[in-house]
Amino acid sequence: MIETIQWTAEGVVMIDQTRIPAEETYVTCRDYRQVADAIRTMVIRGAPAIGVAAAMGVAIGVAGADTAAPLDAQVDAICAELAGTRPTAVNLFWAIDRMKKLYGQLRGKPYEEIRDALIREAILVREEDIAINKAIGQHGSSLIPDGATVLTHCNAGALATAGYGTALGVIRAAVESGKKVGVYADETRPFLQGARLTVWELQHDGIPATLITDNMAGHFLHAGKIACIVVGADRIAANGDVANKIGTYSVAVLAKENNVPFYVAAPISTLDLTLADGGGIPIEERGAGEVTHVFGVQVAPTGTDVRNPAFDVTPNRYVTAIITEKGVARAPYEQTLRDLAK
Amino acid sequence: MIETIQWTAEGVVMIDQTRIPAEETYVTCRDYRQVADAIRTMVIRGAPAIGVAAAMGVAIGVAGADTAAPLDAQVDAICAELAGTRPTAVNLFWAIDRMKKLYGQLRGKPYEEIRDALIREAILVREEDIAINKAIGQHGSSLIPDGATVLTHCNAGALATAGYGTALGVIRAAVESGKKVGVYADETRPFLQGARLTVWELQHDGIPATLITDNMAGHFLHAGKIACIVVGADRIAANGDVANKIGTYSVAVLAKENNVPFYVAAPISTLDLTLADGGGIPIEERGAGEVTHVFGVQVAPTGTDVRNPAFDVTPNRYVTAIITEKGVARAPYEQTLRDLAK
Numbered sequence: 145m146i147e148t149i150q151w152t153a154e155g156v157v158m159i160d161q162t163r164i165p166a167e168e169t170y171v172t173c174r175d176y177r178q179v180a181d182a183i184r185t186m187v188i189r190g191a192p193a194i195g196v197a198a199a200m201g202v203a204i205g206v207a208g209a210d211t212a213a214p215l216d217a218q219v220d221a222i223c224a225e226l227a228g229t230r231p232t233a234v235n236l237f238w239a240i241d242r243m244k245k246l247y248g249q250l251r252g253k254p255y256e257e258i259r260d261a262l263i264r265e266a267i268l269v270r271e272e273d274i275a276i277n278k279a280i281g282q283h284g285s286s287l288i289p290d291g292a293t294v295l296t297h298c299n300a301g302a303l304a305t306a307g308y309g310t311a312l313g314v315i316r317a318a319v320e321s322g323k324k325v326g327v328y329a330d331e332t333r334p335f336l337q338g339a340r341l342t343v344w345e346l347q348h349d350g351i352p353a354t355l356i357t358d359n360m361a362g363h364f365l366h367a368g369k370i371a372c373i374v375v376g377a378d379r380i381a382a383n384g385d386v387a388n389k390i391g392t393y394s395v396a397v398l399a400k401e402n403n404v405p406f407y408v409a410a411p412i413s414t415l416d417l418t419l420a421d422g423g424g425i426p427i428e429e430r431g432a433g434e435v436t437h438v439f440g441v442q443v444a445p446t447g448t449d450v451r452n453p454a455f456d457v458t459p460n461r462y463v464t465a466i467i468t469e470k471g472v473a474r475a476p477y478e479q480t481l482r483d484l485a486k
Numbered sequence: 487m488i489e490t491i492q493w494t495a496e497g498v499v500m501i502d503q504t505r506i507p508a509e510e511t512y513v514t515c516r517d518y519r520q521v522a523d524a525i526r527t528m529v530i531r532g533a534p535a536i537g538v539a540a541a542m543g544v545a546i547g548v549a550g551a552d553t554a555a556p557l558d559a560q561v562d563a564i565c566a567e568l569a570g571t572r573p574t575a576v577n578l579f580w581a582i583d584r585m586k587k588l589y590g591q592l593r594g595k596p597y598e599e600i601r602d603a604l605i606r607e608a609i610l611v612r613e614e615d616i617a618i619n620k621a622i623g624q625h626g627s628s629l630i631p632d633g634a635t636v637l638t639h640c641n642a643g644a645l646a647t648a649g650y651g652t653a654l655g656v657i658r659a660a661v662e663s664g665k666k667v668g669v670y671a672d673e674t675r676p677f678l679q680g681a682r683l684t685v686w687e688l689q690h691d692g693i694p695a696t697l698i699t700d701n702m703a704g705h706f707l708h709a710g711k712i713a714c715i716v717v718g719a720d721r722i723a724a725n726g727d728v729a730n731k732i733g734t735y736s737v738a739v740l741a742k743e744n745n746v747p748f749y750v751a752a753p754i755s756t757l758d759l760t761l762a763d764g765g766g767i768p769i770e771e772r773g774a775g776e777v778t779h780v781f782g783v784q785v786a787p788t789g790t791d792v793r794n795p796a797f798d799v800t801p802n803r804y805v806t807a808i809i810t811e812k813g814v815a816r817a818p819y820e821q822t823l824r825d826l827a828k
Contacts, residue, residue: 165787297701328793331777331786333675333699339778339786347787354791355777357675358701359639359733363798366735391701393708397743398736435673435697436681438780444673444681445507445689449696451670456705 146302146348149188149196151267156200158188161303161337165344166439176205176222183229183236186335190304191378191414192277195235196270201226202243203259203266211255219247231426232387232455233378238413239269273306276411279469280310281317284374284409287465287472288318288325292371295361297330298389299341300376300409310409311374312345314467319351326352328370330361332389334434334452358391362398373399374467377410384460384477385422390453396462405464412468415485422457430454488644488690491530491538493609498542500530503645503679507686508781518547518564525571525578528677532646533720533756534619537577538612543568544585545601545608553597561589573768574729574797576721580755581611615648618753621811622652623659626716626751629807629814630660630667634713635696637703639672640731641683642718642751652751653716654687656809661693668694670712672703674731676776676794700733704740715741716809719752726802726819727764732795738804747806754810757827764799772796 149158155174162185163169171187173179179201182188188197205222209215223240230236246265250258288294294315298304301312308316318325327346332338339355346353356364364370373395379387386392386408399406419425432450436442444450466473466481473480492499497516504527505511513529515521521543524530530539547564551557565582572578588607592600630636636657640646643654650658660667669688674680681697688695698706706712715737721729728734728750741748761767774792778784786792808815808823815822 166784330701331675333673333701336785339790343790344787347789352791354793355786356793357732357777358699359672359675359736360793360795360798362736362739363732363795364793366798390699390705394701394704394736394740397704398739401739401743435699438785439783441781441783442508443678443780444697445686447689448681448685449694451696451698451702451706453702453705456702456708 146307146345148193148303148306149200149270151200151263151270156197156204158182158197159303160187161189161341162187164340173204175208176201176225179204180225180229190299191233191235191376192273192305192310192411193303194230194233195239195413196273196306198226198236198239199243199266199269202240203262206262207259215255215258219244230428232428234416235413242269270306274308276469277305277308277310277313280409280411280467281308281313283469283472284314284407284467285317285321287372287407287467288314288323289371290323293326293328293369295328295330295370295373295395296342297338297375297392297395298332299337301342301345303341303345304376310376310411312342314374314409315351316349326354328354328356328364330358330391330395331355332391333358337389361395365398365402365404370404372405372407374407374409377408377414378455379425380408380410380415380466380481381419381422381425382417382478382481383421384463384466384475384481386458386463387422387425387455388458390456393456393458396458400462406462407465407467408463409467412470412485415481417482417485422459425457427456428454488649488687490535490645490648491542491612493542493605493612498539498546500524500539501645502529503531503683504529506682515546517550518543518567521546522567522571532641533575533577533718534615534647534652534753535645536572536575537581537755538615538648540568540578540581541585541608541611544582545604548601548604557597557600561586572770574720574770576758577755584611612648616650618811619647619650619652619655622751622753622809623650623655625814626656626749626809627659627663629714629749630656630665631713632665635668635670635711637670637672637712637715637737638684639680639717639734639737640674641679643684643687645683645687646718652718652753654684656716656751657693658691668696670696670698670706672700672733672737673697674733675700679731703737707740707744707746712746714747714749716749716751719750719756720797721767722750722752722757722808722823723761723764723767724759724820724823725763726805726808726817726823728800728805729764729767729797730800732798735798735800738800742804748804749807749809750805751809754812754827757823759824759827764801767799769798770796
């Protein structure tokens with residue numbers, strides 16, 4: 145059993161996703177700044193997991209607050225620090241808002257009561273996330289044909305969530321229903337979430353996984369080797385445009401060109417109905433070192449100019465369906481997503 | 487000035503492309519088996535450069551022949567060894583056939599005469615290749631708009647040829663004609679020819695280069711950042727289907743989807759008019775280690791299953807034009823390529 149993130153008496157314990165597969169080590173964050181650092185440096189990543197981390201970050205921040213000073217300003221500072229870690233995954237802001245709202249309801253109560261309620265809420269966010277992923281799996285399972293080879297990009301698995309996974313949750317549910325399913329995993333440069341995390345997770349579960357470089361996906365789609373694609377999402381606009389790990393757009397275009405269904409699996413908390421379309425989704429640009437170096441080894445000449453957008457936006461016309469814990473949405477997404485989100 | 491491959495008194499000297507950019511070292515191949523090894527292990531790579539290496543391999547093989555034994559069988563063995571190194575780039579077979587044909591004309595002449603003629607021919611193949619690339623550049627230059635950002639995949643530069651390059655030759659010629667041109671270079675996993683070789687070459691020439699991971703190309707095409715694409719080729723079928731480095735097909739599909747021209751630059755020796763279409767092109771599958779390890783660093787779990795096709799085939803419908811030393815071919819390629827090859 146992979147434990148991505150847990151609330152413990154010692155602090156927030158996360159498996160260090162920067163070290164897998166070389167090492168299976170755990171990091172204990174003892175204050176909210178350490179949680180923020182863990183999100184920023186991708187010790188924990190994946191939109192739903194970032195949401196859980198943010199909720200626990202708020203809780204541990206309040207648990208470590210100066211009880212002699214006003215709490216409101218401290219909660220604001222904690223939330224601001226956590227909100228500034230990564231811009232694209234909306235689950236981060238969703239979780240912070242949820243914790244803020246609860247704090248707003250508790251204001252004025254004794255500190256210990258507020259603290260304990262926020263801790264309980266953060267633990268609940270984690271537990272709900274696992275249940276949500278299992279529901280996504282149930283809804284998505286029927287979309288995966290028996291005997292299928294499914295392509296996935298990045299890691300939308302147990303490690304990207306509190307457990308079970310979104311895209312990999314759909315695959316797990318299909319396997320649990322008795323289907324034979326194999327996975328092609330894009331390695332997902334530059335951070336190699338596919339090579340490092342998805343393959344590792346699937347090996348743990350005994351689900352056959354084949355690793356390919358990102359630029360091979362088109363070749364295998366064209367060769368008819370892929371029955372369908374399932375990926376996660378970092379933010380979904382009201383019209384169904386999907387922000388997800390860089391390279392998702394390319395996979396979606398190549399899927400459409402080859403008449404292969406392209407599915408997105410994500411919790412309702414990934415919807416951002418305040419944005420009419422994907423044009424408004426902020427795309428994080430990360431440092432050049434992720435591209436020029438692999439595990440510290442330099443692979444490009446010194447002084448190389450780099451672009452490193454961490455996400456891209458897939459227009460809704462490439463998305464066959466969006467699988468949520470409340471059901472499967474299909475075009476027109478303006479309507480179907482709003483209905484599911486009710 | 488980058489010297490990819492040269493005939494010297496010491497043997498065939500190649501810049502070691504497995505070590506760039508960390509080191510700029512040269513390998514001296516003193517017999518044909520060392521040349522074959524250099525091709526197999528990608529010390530030298532790129533279809534035209536492989537052709538030059540094969541020609542020099544035949545020459546150095548004959549130069550090292552046992553003059554007391556029959557030459558025919560030795561030439562057959564030398565050619566068979568070289569032909570067995572890599573299956574996809576047709577230039578390898580083209581160069582071996584050229585050397586074999588010359589040998590056939592010289593059979594029965596004194597050994598020294600045969601040897602010297604084959605050495606002269608191999609040197610000529612190299613010199614012709616540079617001239618051919620400059621002609622490709624001249625023909626292709628007008629296709630590159632002033633101020634353009636050009637995307638390229640893999641390395642079809644000086645290092646992939648005897649000098650100047652095919653795709654990068656077109657870009658060099660555009661720059662030499664006074665145009666401002668910038669390049670986006672796909673890193674080109676697994677072997678990272680884009681990150682290691684293309685960026686290095688362009689830095690040498692002072693042409694602005696931006697490195698991206700392969701899965702970012704679609705994002706930047708969709709964002710309107712790319713004016714056109716120029717790539718090389720390893721084999722072009724009679725109908726214009728193009729085998730080139732894995733990932734080329736994906737880039738071509740993404741270009742078409744975003745109305746960006748997709749150009750292929752290659753010498754006539756890359757045409758294989760014996761193949762009606764790209765379905766008959768053999769695609770080399772290389773070892774798993776290229777994907778699971780980067781410069782010796784393990785990036786995927788031990789025991790990971792891998793697919794590693796080194797090339798893919800881009801159907802002719804995605805190819806805007808094929809730029810050769812004899813002119814620019816456009817659809818219908820069955821007609822235009824046959825005309826150029828005359």
